[in-house]
Amino acid sequence: MDLDGDWPLPRPNTRFKVNRRPAGSSLTKSSTIADTFSSLATPVIAEALQRSKALSTQSDAEGFHQLRIAFRRLRALYWAYSPYLGEDVATQATEELRRLAAVAGGTRDWDIAGDLLKAAQESGASIEPLVAAVRQKRAEAVVDSQAVIQSADVEAFLTDVSLRAQTMLQSRCSDLPIRAFARKRVRLAQRTLQKRSRRAARSETTHEEDLHDVRKAGKKLRYLLEFFQPVLKDRHDRTIKDLTTVQNKLGTFNDIAASETLIRNASFNDVPAGVVQESLQWLEEQKYRRMLAASRQVRAVADAGWCDQER
Template sequence: MDREIELKFLIAPEASDAILDRLGAQGAVRRLDATYYDTADHALRRAGFGLRVRDGDGGRKQTLKSASAGGVFARGEWEAPVSGPGPDRDLLDQTPAGRIVNGDVLAPVFAARVERTLRLVEHGGAVIEAALDRGELQAGTDRAAVSELELELKTGQPAALFDLARDLMAHAPLRLSLVSKAERGYALALGEAPGARREAAVLTRDMAAAEAFQALGNTALGRLCVAAEALADLPGPDAVHNLRVAARRLRALLKLFRPVTGKLAATPASDALKALANALGPARDLDVYIAETWRPAAEADPQPVEGLAALGKALIEAQQVAYSRALEAAAPDRFGPLALDVAAWLEAGDWLSDPERVEDRGTPARVFAAGRLKKLSKDVLARGEDLEALDHEERHALRIRGKGLRYAIDALAPLFPDHPKRLERWSAANRDLQDALGGLNDQALGASLARDAALAEGDPQAAYAAGALSAAPETTDKLMREAKAALAELKAVKPFW
């Protein structure tokens, strides 16, 4: 098996010439036609593998790629020449995929028809192969365009790979993507959005804390990139929400593993992720208020509040402004450098060689995870001890801590498979706490959003409707009871770690 470290970027077709001009070196153009194979139930895909047979200038080759091989952008690869049109089962049996297929029939799932322009670039003491692919994926009668750039490190340090990527990004819009052609092809064949089925990080009992962080970071960054791509392609409430959650989860992960990484180069990435989430916040909050408060009232018969039409107009105006800001934050020139900086830090950041963190990096992942979960849960329970006495800001701080605990549980749970029922209770109670505290926060935030939108419009009827739609006291009481019950459950259940 060879270990390759590569970066993949989606590019606009019209940016291809600018990329090639910047790369400068002479190269070759090849025609690459590949067919991807799997079992009827897609066992290879579910196990994180992609199997293709490709015809190119070097003849016909069979290639098996794994989703990961130890690093953020490292992938396992098994490649060998073949003579027949389909996969060579004997060669496949010599790889980890042999036991997964286990004699089942392999059939074509999709094909890739690509023209590849190659450049071999020397940069920062490293040799990097740049491959510009243009063509399409084919699954039955369905087609999807391919326009992407791959940078593969041949020799030298990974930092040089990221430096070259930054240089190219400064000259053309590049969108970092952790979705392979195989994933996109499967999505096309199944009628899904690319990256919709990204698997959770694979964590094992024998992992060190640093290895677990890289595995989780890879997954979180991949989901962030998929969400940004989805928002750019089809803006809407779900896309805004998914990107905001992805940014928050990745930032929470950076905080969770701070004892392992220290503060080296982490703060800029964390601050940028916070800024991204904040830029998406108004669009998300307005989406929620319009869907859950204004629209039900506007569609009621008879309408319980006057001025709802005027308030609706004001909300739509505010929503359009908020979406403009959200799309600007997810645009390649803003999002691209952020994603690349996180990627570079995960794969080749200073934290990996910090002599003061050697012991922390080598701490068994289970030991590290148990300590962090214990600390986070203790903090949440302490802050929620006298819930009714907390003001809005204190409840909001509790909600943020609870959200951090929820993200930590989701990330670290695979390390503790021995108590599934306890895990289920912890997850459910924490989710209930977040729902209740989120509802209380939405009440206060929604009223403020509606008031601000009405004032910006300068319409007294809109302002009246905004005030009239404020939540009733009984709703607040119900949410408080639910939050207290969830905290009591968290206090009662035994740890799953």
Template sequence: MTLNFDPALVRKSLNGSLNPHPAASRARLSDPFSLRDQPVADAFVMLTAPLASEAFRQMESVAERPDVDLLEQLRSTLRRLRALWWAFEPLLDEKTGRVVRKRFKRLADIAGEPHEFDAACALLSHADKDCARLDPVLRRLRQQRREASAMSCVTLRKAQLDVLLRRALADARRRLEARGEDRTLEAFARQRVSLADDLLSKREHRAAKLKRVDAKTLHSIEEAATKLQCLLELFAPVLERGHRHTTAHLLAAQAALVRLHDVLASETVLRRVAPVLNDKNAVDEAVRWLNKAARDESRAAAKRLRSLPHLV
């Protein structure tokens, strides 16, 4: 299973240093010590319920007005829910869990579409300072952003997120209770984090030995770092400090990939709107600029990853 890399979450983590006990978690779970010793089935419900409530509230706000920031908040919540189902994957029905995660991903992608246009506009605005030929591209992207916001809201209103969440939560709890899992959440969380930590370490070590770090290798590191980040955030209320991968190290690995991801995502958005633009030269110029930016950011990411302390 691949977790979508979310640069917005990484930037938020960078600004807040990915506090092992973030304020949001403290607000949702005022007594982490009671959660720590809960059976896994009960703990799953305790972790899911506040996120589900948040998603319902955000859906109501989005229904009232198509705002990009509100949609981005909903996307973040849906991704966290998807990550939660992935975190408990070893204990859930594989087929049912995969279906639930796909539905969360689809809704998160719908909510995040306007934000992708925002990122593309921000990047190409820098290029436009040196090349006025990109004006038609930027105008079209901004128009598409407005249309995408309205369309995302309409689609999400019809998606019946409340029904999806309630059914998914009920099915997951039945599965967890049927397993008779006797581990506490703390023991389960430690094991999952340890495995994700090892995976990221191995992929970084492998990259450090390569003469040339290609896009596929960078993506594998990005994926492993995102999985570890999700687990650390989801299980923050019950985790103790002292993981081999320090929080600072994780953030350094992700920071090396944020800008590269933005460039690649912007090129995807650009190619989506290219057919409706009657200016091939402008599109070609924008693609050339993004390709150059992708090469530059790829080299910068590889250099930064190699410079991480434990890879020396």
């Protein structure tokens, strides 16, 4: 088994088309801060609404995953523009987007746990009762996620916070150019990633929390580079590619760590305790091996010097 590769996850089963025009493709150096927010947010909001609508009647694993990503990308965008949005607008948007991302991720988390347990079975573990129980947990998570997404009225929320953000930006920075602002926000995200990576790399003992912090900072930087690349001084295709590689390594480790926590904290009344313990032991062993690969990636990030690229 290739322990540095990704675990096989459920295949996409998307039944609608999403506009894949690169976010920020309409940005130019003469664009203003206010104008660019709408052009960047609109396609991501459109995808989130399409995904939400489809998931009200479907339980597609990839659909829930992509919805969570859309909410995370919007959070990164609101963080980027927060200096001009004001605390109330930025906080309301980011907190609710965080909650919605967690709701969308509930089903995805059980999908990942189930996939890992199948890998454990293939390696010889006798854990069929737990595999079946996890399938049931996944079905329950689908119902819960669909109910919350419907009750949250995602369209009304996204329309409201988008309009409030646009109104605030038009009143505060309608004539300010985007390029210097984008470079400043990217530099801040780069430095945050570098700081967290170096802190994790200096530690004699690798901690899950440090790796998680690096992963979150790397996501934010990658999303901002994808958003703002058209107006940045240099091309960042290589950096985005490297960040994606790092995220894949850290994401694989996070999948195992999160699945272990999920199973440890869940109740499985009809599953023998020994079966649950055998599964947790297998996940612990895989987590340790994946942690080594993730730690190597973090040390590479700490030495990469990405915070010096955008001057």
